[in-house]
Amino acid sequence: MRTNRTFRAAAVGLGMLLTVAARASAxxxxxxxxxxxxxxxxxxxxxxxxxxxxxxxxxxxxxxxATFDQDGTLWVEHPMYAQLVFCLDRVPALVKxxxxxxxxxxxxxxxxxxxxxxxxxxxxxxxxxxxxxxxGMTLDEFNAAVTRWxxxxxxxxxxxxxxxxxxxxxxxxxAYLRANxxxxxxxxxxxxxxxxxxxxxxxxxxxxxxxxxxxxxxYGYDKAGKPFFMKxxxxxxxxxxAGKPESIHLMIGRRPVAAFGNSTGDQQMLEYxxxxxxxxxxxxxxxxxxxxxxxxxxxxxxxxxxxGTFPQSxxxxxxxxxxxxxxxxxxxxxxxxxEP
Amino acid sequence: MRTNRTFRAAAVGLGMLLTVAARASAxxxxxxxxxxxxxxxxxxxxxxxxxxxxxxxxxxxxxxxATFDQDGTLWVEHPMYAQLVFCLDRVPALVKxxxxxxxxxxxxxxxxxxxxxxxxxxxxxxxxxxxxxxxGMTLDEFNAAVTRWxxxxxxxxxxxxxxxxxxxxxxxxxAYLRANxxxxxxxxxxxxxxxxxxxxxxxxxxxxxxxxxxxxxxYGYDKAGKPFFMKxxxxxxxxxxAGKPESIHLMIGRRPVAAFGNSTGDQQMLEYxxxxxxxxxxxxxxxxxxxxxxxxxxxxxxxxxxxGTFPQSxxxxxxxxxxxxxxxxxxxxxxxxxEP
Numbered sequence: 001m002r003t004n005r006t007f008r009a010a011a012v013g014l015g016m017l018l019t020v021a022a023r024a025s026a027x028x029x030x031x032x033x034x035x036x037x038x039x040x041x042x043x044x045x046x047x048x049x050x051x052x053x054x055x056x057x058x059x060x061x062x063x064x065x066a067t068f069d070q071d072g073t074l075w076v077e078h079p080m081y082a083q084l085v086f087c088l089d090r091v092p093a094l095v096k097x098x099x100x101x102x103x104x105x106x107x108x109x110x111x112x113x114x115x116x117x118x119x120x121x122x123x124x125x126x127x128x129x130x131x132x133x134x135x136g137m138t139l140d141e142f143n144a145a146v147t148r149w150x151x152x153x154x155x156x157x158x159x160x161x162x163x164x165x166x167x168x169x170x171x172x173x174x175a176y177l178r179a180n181x182x183x184x185x186x187x188x189x190x191x192x193x194x195x196x197x198x199x200x201x202x203x204x205x206x207x208x209x210x211x212x213x214x215x216x217x218x219y220g221y222d223k224a225g226k227p228f229f230m231k232x233x234x235x236x237x238x239x240x241x242a243g244k245p246e247s248i249h250l251m252i253g254r255r256p257v258a259a260f261g262n263s264t265g266d267q268q269m270l271e272y273x274x275x276x277x278x279x280x281x282x283x284x285x286x287x288x289x290x291x292x293x294x295x296x297x298x299x300x301x302x303x304x305x306x307x308g309t310f311p312q313s314x315x316x317x318x319x320x321x322x323x324x325x326x327x328x329x330x331x332x333x334x335x336x337x338x339e340p
Numbered sequence: 341m342r343t344n345r346t347f348r349a350a351a352v353g354l355g356m357l358l359t360v361a362a363r364a365s366a367x368x369x370x371x372x373x374x375x376x377x378x379x380x381x382x383x384x385x386x387x388x389x390x391x392x393x394x395x396x397x398x399x400x401x402x403x404x405x406a407t408f409d410q411d412g413t414l415w416v417e418h419p420m421y422a423q424l425v426f427c428l429d430r431v432p433a434l435v436k437x438x439x440x441x442x443x444x445x446x447x448x449x450x451x452x453x454x455x456x457x458x459x460x461x462x463x464x465x466x467x468x469x470x471x472x473x474x475x476g477m478t479l480d481e482f483n484a485a486v487t488r489w490x491x492x493x494x495x496x497x498x499x500x501x502x503x504x505x506x507x508x509x510x511x512x513x514x515a516y517l518r519a520n521x522x523x524x525x526x527x528x529x530x531x532x533x534x535x536x537x538x539x540x541x542x543x544x545x546x547x548x549x550x551x552x553x554x555x556x557x558x559y560g561y562d563k564a565g566k567p568f569f570m571k572x573x574x575x576x577x578x579x580x581x582a583g584k585p586e587s588i589h590l591m592i593g594r595r596p597v598a599a600f601g602n603s604t605g606d607q608q609m610l611e612y613x614x615x616x617x618x619x620x621x622x623x624x625x626x627x628x629x630x631x632x633x634x635x636x637x638x639x640x641x642x643x644x645x646x647x648g649t650f651p652q653s654x655x656x657x658x659x660x661x662x663x664x665x666x667x668x669x670x671x672x673x674x675x676x677x678x679e680p
Contacts, residue, residue: 062546139589196593206402207593208523217589219582219608227612229589236576236590242559249479249557249569250576251591253536253547268559272567 030176032333033169039283039331042324043173046258046281047180057279059257061181066258067211067248067269068174070188070195073262073285074203076155076165077307078294083190084126085162086149088118090133101132131233134191135215139229146197160338163202168337170260170285174203182258187248188212189240189265193231211251213239244269262287263297263309267317274321282323286310289329292339370516372673373509379623379671382664383513386598386621387520397619399597401521406598407551407588407609408514410528410535413602413625414543416495416505417647418634423530424466425502426489428458430473441472471573474531475555479569486537500678503542508679509672510600510625514543522598527588528552529580529605533571551591553579584609602627603637603649607657614661622663626650629669632679 034040049057050064071077091110094101101107106125109117134142155165174184186205188195192212199205216232239247245268248256258281259266259273270282287296287310295302297310318325328335374380390399411417431450434441441447446465449457474482495505514524526545528535532552539545556572579587585608588596598621599613610622627636627650635642637650658665668675
């Protein structure tokens with residue numbers, strides 16, 4: 001026990017030293033996990049130009065809106081979106097509560113545990129599972145379920161909690177932008193209620209700055225007359241592709257000056273951002289690091305996983321429109337905070 | 341010309357003196373347009389309790405969300421909502437562009453200029469007019485039209501621009517809350533796009549803090565390939581009654597700690613706010629000043645104009661639930677900034 005305690009004390013001490021070292025380094029360089037290169041240079045040049053009073057490209061503080069896709073941009077999305085894992089993990093409890101679903105597809109396949117069969121589920125199957133596991137409960141029940149799941153679930157590769165799969169370079173970028181007066185928003189195809197439960201702790205982004213896909217919620221009263229929200233099985237906002245700029249208008253009402261994505265689902269958001277007048281920054285994360293993370297997206301001949309699709313056409317638009325492509329392999333010194 | 345210039349210089353000088361005087365007075369009293377009484381006391385007590393560190397009722401800065409209805413709460417709504425006047429004012433141009441509407445109701449009645457007939461328009465007629473005059477154009481066209489109209493239109497009684505009909509005591513309340521770390525939101529049954537065009541200049545409330553009724557907008561491209569938004573004739577969010585807390589959840593994602601309204605349309609918002617745990621403030625503006633503004637709402641035997649209805653049942657709920665009723669007549673020293 002003593003040995004263990006001594007080891008722990010030493011580990012804590014080492015951890016503190018490392019934290020102090022990281023801070024000291026960060027004072028000189030706000031983006032210590034980024035290698036020098038076009039991506040890092042593009043960010044720093046943009047922020048300096050935007051915040052230099054009197055410069056032609058100065059952006060008033062109120063207009064410093066930066067929007068970030070989440071899955072594949074702020075954290076790992078491969079081999080499966082965290083929210084989809086959450087939905088699948090909820091199926092057993094759902095089937096227990098509604099035994100009539102046990103023999104019905106797609107629940108039967110999920111309950112079988114047959115990975116090969118599950119990989120063949122169609123988009124429609126996934127929507128059915130999502131509706132059944134994300135709605136039909138009160139908002140409080142849903143929030144509690146997500147919070148429990150996030151504290152307990154671990155990803156299949158690194159065995160980390162999902163919020164530990166946030167990309168360290170992007171966390172530094174969020175902090176750097178905020179330190180320079182930018183308001184950072186998540187604009188995700190994922191569920192707004194889902195992401196809001198952990199966005200503040202994970203990314204420093206408060207609930208009112210999380211824009212996402214959203215179902216209808218209805219305001220009602222419990223038996224004691226106390227109001228509550230019910231999550232209804234009906235989609236209100238599909239925050240993907242053109243839905244992203246549409247939701248940005250609905251929820252923010254300003255055109256962002258900087259936007260970050262990684263797939264065709266983010267194309268319209270980057271386009272909308274970049275075609276505004278004045279100084280703009282648009283960046284795309286390219287998953288080209290099969291060793292430290294994953295390599296996918298047909299751009300540059302990487303495999304197409306259909307997740308966070310990054311086809312050649314998107315790459316071409318990025319080049320044509322002056323969007324900066326972030327190579328995870330070349331631009332990121334480290335990917336996760338917990339890397340050795 | 342010289343006389344004119346001298347007069348202007350004197351006026352500017354006087355204006356500056358008045359501003360300085362107002363500031364000096366405000367340093368002692370953040371709510372100089374409020375008479376001493378239960379309403380003012382309720383506000384000051386709430387803000388002090390919410391912001392005293394270590395007190396049991398302390399509210400962390402991030403949770404200091406205050407929501408305000410607009411029409412009848414922040415500015416005059418009688419005899420007609422400003423946005424409805426805007427819609428009616430647009431009918432002649434609409435009929436010119438689409439001559440086939442000239443002979444059709446309800447446009448025919450509006451074009452007749454017959455006030456008595458117009459007063460009899462049904463809610464359905466008004467919806468038809470609103471859809472025809474608020475949608476079917478790009479967002480940029482709409483914003484420009486509202487801005488032009490606000491700069492030119494004047495109300496029938498005081499001949500003031502509509503944004504000059506903001507209540508001075510409420511402007512002081514907004515500023516007082518913001519000075520104490522509260523984030524002030526408008527949550528209006530009126531159109532979100534409409535209110536966003538002037539909310540910052542009128543109330544100091546930025547677009548991302550305006551929540552309102554919203555139509556579907558679609559993202560498209562012009563002939564040059566530049567993206568734009570189209571306002572479609574389809575309602576997405578009806579931000580009234582239960583729609584208010586629902587939209588608050590959608591757009592803010594936090595329960596307000598303070599809410600302000602004046603009608604049954606605000607009832608659920610106040611209820612949702614007040615039933616949260618910890619310190620809360622809910623207030624209702626009662627239009628009981630027929631001399632300086634208008635007196636209406638059946639509570640306390642005032643006439644029912646159907647605008648901003650304040651029935652006895654709402655008054656009873658306010659008393660029962662500890663909501664504070666603001667009497668315009670007794671609680672407000674002056675109502676408008678330009679009053680002599």
